[in-house]
Amino acid sequence: MSREALLLPIWELGPKKRYIYTWTCCNCGRSRINIMVEACPDCCTPRCAYCQTTKVQVRQSAFQYAHETQA
Ligand SMILES: [Zn+2]
Numbered sequence: 271m272s273r274e275a276l277l278l279p280i281w282e283l284g285p286k287k288r289y290i291y292t293w294t295c296c297n298c299g300r301s302r303i304n305i306m307v308e309a310c311p312d313c314c315t316p317r318c319a320y321c322q323t324t325k326v327q328v329r330q331s332a333f334q335y336a337h338e339t340q341a
């Protein structure tokens with residue numbers, strides 16, 4: 271049995287679906303702000319405990335989605 275065959279089950283266990291986290295600004299209400307962005311793009315309010323965090327399932331367009339969110 272090759273090493274490749276041994277590694278395959280690990281890949282199968284990993285879900286192909288990916289998730290990203292976005293948050294909603296509690297100050298101005300802007301939603302879908304990428305979790306990597308620490309402050310609201312609209313009102314520049316830093317993310318706080320009152321800002322709701324949302325888990326979003328994404329496909330292969332995850333990177334595109336992330337860029338759109340950061341813009
Ligand atoms: Zn805001």
Ligand SMILES: [Zn+2]
Pocket residue numbers: 295296297316317318319320321
């Ligand atoms: Zn907040």
